[in-house]
Amino acid sequence: MSVIISGLLLGGTYALIAVGLTMQYGVSRIMNLANGENLVFACFVAFWLFTTFAINPILGIVLIVPLAFVLNWLIYTYAMRPLVDRAKNRGQLEVDSILATFGLLFILQGIMKLTFGGGYFNYNFLAVPVTIMGSNYGLNRIVAFIAAAVIAGALYLFLNHTRYGTAIRAVAVDPVSAGLVAIDVPRASAFAFALGGALTAASGALLSTFYTFNADMGIIFTMKALIIVIMGGVGDVRGAVLAALLLGLAETAVATFIDPGLTIAATYALFMLVLLFRPQGIFGKRPS
Amino acid sequence: MTWLNEKERRIAGFAAIAFGVVALLPLVDQGYYLSISVNIVMYVVLCTAWTLFSGPTHYISLATAAFFGIGTYTVALGIDTVPFPLLLVIAALASGLLACVVGIATLRLSGIYFVIFTLGLAELVRQVVTWLQTNFSSSLGLYVFTDFGEQHIYWMLLGLAAIVYITGWLINRSRLGFAMQIIGNDETVAKHVGIDTARAKVILFIISGAFIGIVGAILAPRFSYVQPPSAFNPMISFQVVIMALLGGTKRIWGPLLGVIPFTILFDQVTAYFPNHTSFVIGIAFMAIVYLLPQGVLGRLEDLVRLRKRFRMVSAEEGNNP
Numbered sequence: 001m002s003v004i005i006s007g008l009l010l011g012g013t014y015a016l017i018a019v020g021l022t023m024q025y026g027v028s029r030i031m032n033l034a035n036g037e038n039l040v041f042a043c044f045v046a047f048w049l050f051t052t053f054a055i056n057p058i059l060g061i062v063l064i065v066p067l068a069f070v071l072n073w074l075i076y077t078y079a080m081r082p083l084v085d086r087a088k089n090r091g092q093l094e095v096d097s098i099l100a101t102f103g104l105l106f107i108l109q110g111i112m113k114l115t116f117g118g119g120y121f122n123y124n125f126l127a128v129p130v131t132i133m134g135s136n137y138g139l140n141r142i143v144a145f146i147a148a149a150v151i152a153g154a155l156y157l158f159l160n161h162t163r164y165g166t167a168i169r170a171v172a173v174d175p176v177s178a179g180l181v182a183i184d185v186p187r188a189s190a191f192a193f194a195l196g197g198a199l200t201a202a203s204g205a206l207l208s209t210f211y212t213f214n215a216d217m218g219i220i221f222t223m224k225a226l227i228i229v230i231m232g233g234v235g236d237v238r239g240a241v242l243a244a245l246l247l248g249l250a251e252t253a254v255a256t257f258i259d260p261g262l263t264i265a266a267t268y269a270l271f272m273l274v275l276l277f278r279p280q281g282i283f284g285k286r287p288s
Numbered sequence: 289m290t291w292l293n294e295k296e297r298r299i300a301g302f303a304a305i306a307f308g309v310v311a312l313l314p315l316v317d318q319g320y321y322l323s324i325s326v327n328i329v330m331y332v333v334l335c336t337a338w339t340l341f342s343g344p345t346h347y348i349s350l351a352t353a354a355f356f357g358i359g360t361y362t363v364a365l366g367i368d369t370v371p372f373p374l375l376l377v378i379a380a381l382a383s384g385l386l387a388c389v390v391g392i393a394t395l396r397l398s399g400i401y402f403v404i405f406t407l408g409l410a411e412l413v414r415q416v417v418t419w420l421q422t423n424f425s426s427s428l429g430l431y432v433f434t435d436f437g438e439q440h441i442y443w444m445l446l447g448l449a450a451i452v453y454i455t456g457w458l459i460n461r462s463r464l465g466f467a468m469q470i471i472g473n474d475e476t477v478a479k480h481v482g483i484d485t486a487r488a489k490v491i492l493f494i495i496s497g498a499f500i501g502i503v504g505a506i507l508a509p510r511f512s513y514v515q516p517p518s519a520f521n522p523m524i525s526f527q528v529v530i531m532a533l534l535g536g537t538k539r540i541w542g543p544l545l546g547v548i549p550f551t552i553l554f555d556q557v558t559a560y561f562p563n564h565t566s567f568v569i570g571i572a573f574m575a576i577v578y579l580l581p582q583g584v585l586g587r588l589e590d591l592v593r594l595r596k597r598f599r600m601v602s603a604e605e606g607n608n609p
Contacts, residue, residue: 033407091346091399094400095348096581098403099348100573100574100578103570106567106573107566107567107571108568111568113566195435219522223407259419261418261419262415262419264408265416268412275394275405277399
């Protein structure tokens with residue numbers, strides 16, 4: 001039972017990262033491999049706000065999210081748009097965006113290493129045990145899970161019950177046809193990219209309350225998020241959330257019953273199963 | 289298959305002489321220049337082997353560190369009991385097998401699955417090796433004691449480079465090479481003319497992976513103490529991608545143009561600005577995307593084309609004064 005609850009708590013944070021990435025890849029068609037750096041950057045900002053100004057990280061999100069939104073909007077406009085404009089087909093855009101965001105990954109990593117050093121960081125926030133069904137869990141983990149659930153719920157309502165959210169879903173389905181019904185596709189793509197970055201930054205701020213982080217762990221999170229996105233089906237928010245919870249469960253189970261050093265092996269085992277049996281994603285339809 | 293024509297014979301002769309001259313280096317210097325030359329030849333083999341697969345398919349493979357590490361570990365585990373040449377064969381088979389599994393799982397689908405899978409592959413193999421060692425063996429590191437000096441590693445790598453170039457040239461002339469050209473230009477067309485695209489890609493990935501494994505095996509004596517984090521160093525994968533694309537992947541000798549300048553630059557930066565290496569890698573990726581999409585090779589070919597056009601124009605003007 002304790003494995004299931006810790007697995008779900010971990011999966012909640014993964015879900016928010018993956019939802020951010022699925023917005024960027026599913027709507028803007030940019031494979032952003034620097035998304036993990038975005039997350040780590042938010043961890044550092046939350047850490048800095050908490051230790052220097054004693055700002056509560058949950059409140060810190062209110063500062064971090066708009067900052068990440070603007071930063072990602074600028075990245076999309078100045079670095080990614082030229083690639084979108086010159087790409088002849090989707091495959092070329094994928095290769096170009098992978099290479100460009102690798103560049104971004106290493107530059108951001110370099111900046112963080114120079115500023116904060118290569119050490120491990122953490123801080124104490126709500127590190128109080130809470131007892132659920134006879135086992136103890138950190139209050140910070142539970143608060144982070146609830147905050148992630150609230151943010152994901154708000155995103156779901158936005159995408160499915162507002163006019164602009166519908167427009168964004170239309171771009172995800174087919175950018176060319178979306179243009180025909182008077183949707184400003186470049187603007188919607190930039191918005192989705194920035195929103196995805198902001199969501200990832202929010203999950204970074206939440207993660208920093210209970211996780212020990214350092215400047216080079218971004219790529220592991222990017223990889224897990226990518227695997228979740230593929231498992232859930234590209235651009236599918238419900239699928240990403242379900243896949244993230246599954247991954248959280250699988251990792252916690254392997255760490256508890258076999259060895260904590262084998263979490264990536266657990267991730268890959270799930271990934272292999274999906275590739276072999278449902279490459280179109282959990283909720284995806286088979287291409288006819 | 290016809291035998292060599294006039295032009296090919298000239299290229300082969302020139303290449304043989306060049307290899308011979310380069311092979312004399314250890315007689316002149318045994319210090320810094322030999323050591324950086326070992327690095328250069330190592331990356332030449334790695335990048336050329338990488339290009340064998342990623343050149344025609346345009347799939348960015350980040351599996352280099354995994355194959356390399358498997359090669360290194362094969363030698364580290366077997367050096368006391370198995371003769372070295374046999375270890376090289378085992379290293380090639382082991383990394384080829386891994387390439388086969390990865391290829392079968394991902395290459396039937398679109399390229400993005402392949403990139404994501406290879407992104408964490410080195411980390412996955414490292415975790416599994418570490419787990420096996422902590423649970424089934426006494427120590428985490430392995431000693432590799434051999435009589436090989438830096439110059440022997442250098443000669444072995446040079447020999448391997450020659451084999452890789454010849455293999456690449458043979459593939460280009462074969463049915464497989466022709467199939468890959470069509471797949472690279474348009475995969476749908478390739479499928480329609482009856483090419484088993486997944487099979488062709490998997491075969492090429494296995495060849496490429498096996499060569500990378502051999503490089504890891506040859507370099508194992510240089511480490512002398514092998515541990516999972518040093519053998520499966522993910523930076524190798526990124527550096528290989530940068531150097532190969534910087535040089536250009538359209539021709540088999542393209543990566544050479546990227547490896548030599550980048551290895552020297554990276555060596556200098558590591559020596560004088562050790563905290564800024566990430567910036568070099570980041571800026572190199574940016575430069576490839578925004579400034580050199582076809583690599584140095586592409587720029588050179590543009591120049592040659594310009595010169596030809598210029599000559600043609602001036603010749604025409606000469607005919608009609």
